[in-house]
Amino acid sequence: MTLKEALNRATSALAAHHISDASHDIQLLLRHVLQITQAQLYLQLEEELAPPEWERFSSLLERRLQHEPVAYLVCHQEFFGLDFYVDRRVLIPRPETELLVEMTLDFARSHSAGRPLIIADIGTGSGAIAISLATNLINARICATDLSIQALEVAAINRARHGVDDRVVLLAGNLLEPLPETADLIVANLPYVSAIELQRTGPELAFEPSVALAGGPDGLESIRLLLHQAHELRQPRRCLLLEIGQGQSEEVLRLARNHFPEADIQAHRDPGGIERVVGIAFPG
Ligand code: GLN
Numbered sequence: 001m002t003l004k005e006a007l008n009r010a011t012s013a014l015a016a017h018h019i020s021d022a023s024h025d026i027q028l029l030l031r032h033v034l035q036i037t038q039a040q041l042y043l044q045l046e047e048e049l050a051p052p053e054w055e056r057f058s059s060l061l062e063r064r065l066q067h068e069p070v071a072y073l074v075c076h077q078e079f080f081g082l083d084f085y086v087d088r089r090v091l092i093p094r095p096e097t098e099l100l101v102e103m104t105l106d107f108a109r110s111h112s113a114g115r116p117l118i119i120a121d122i123g124t125g126s127g128a129i130a131i132s133l134a135t136n137l138i139n140a141r142i143c144a145t146d147l148s149i150q151a152l153e154v155a156a157i158n159r160a161r162h163g164v165d166d167r168v169v170l171l172a173g174n175l176l177e178p179l180p181e182t183a184d185l186i187v188a189n190l191p192y193v194s195a196i197e198l199q200r201t202g203p204e205l206a207f208e209p210s211v212a213l214a215g216g217p218d219g220l221e222s223i224r225l226l227l228h229q230a231h232e233l234r235q236p237r238r239c240l241l242l243e244i245g246q247g248q249s250e251e252v253l254r255l256a257r258n259h260f261p262e263a264d265i266q267a268h269r270d271p272g273g274i275e276r277v278v279g280i281a282f283p284g
Helices: 003-016 022-034 038-043 051-065 070-074 095-110 128-136 149-161 195-200 203-207 221-233 249-259
Strands: 076-079 082-085 118-122 141-146 168-172 185-188 239-243 264-269 275-281
Touching (some): 003 051, 022 038, 051 070, 076 095, 076 128, 095 128, 095 185, 095 275, 118 128, 128 149, 141 149, 185 221, 221 239, 221 249, 249 264, 249 275
Parallel strands (some): 141 168
Antiparallel strands (some): 076 082, 239 275
8 A cells, every 4th residue: 555545544544533623633643653753755756655554554543543633643733833741641731821831931031040940840740841842942940740640751751852851850740849939930821621611511621630730629729729829838029830721811810819919910912812821910
């Protein structure tokens, strides 16, 4: 069978299972098996696919038919222009989270502390946020925390891959508890999917760690605890940036204003027009 025939067969199989982006997904899987670029794939369409490669391709296709996300099948995901290793131990980084990184970079660049900034990434998962910040802020030190030891193993792989071992510290523990010092900036993409939403969403989310997604009955359990800890621990010095889900801004703004009446608190929209980040800037 040629590559072209394999692609056609697989694309029809996915389309028959109502999996969207079938052709895109299939090309990624085949490129992963053959370890080739998109351009090479186009040039080699008439070449034969060897039986062991067809077998590997078929087994990935089978997993995709069960709705396993492509990122887990090919073990990587692009985020903020960088390539991250991912597997089922971590949430797959989402494009909407790039807003959180952009806002953190803007804040960091416009508020120099006269010394290396200390940034905390809470619930780091794959380390995508922490490592994107470290590669773009060459003087900053990042403390990345996660409750999941398994997630931190993945973050360590990505930290080494991007050569920032010396500036990204990985810490196990609950939200802010493991932080060794006061951070200038705190950034967090915590689980915020509500119980009802979790049931409603498509089958793909079931493959991701629920500890990274499930935010309790209204989705805000972890965010509430983080705001409480931030208040108790007097963290951070400058600014706290939180990713939130659609429709959560009103309640998160209210919670934040209750805890920090003196702060400048605002919601910011993502490119899709959804209020996606709540920023809490502390005076002084
Ligand atoms: N944006 C993710 C989703 O809806 C949720 C990520 C999170 O809970 N932090 O799939």
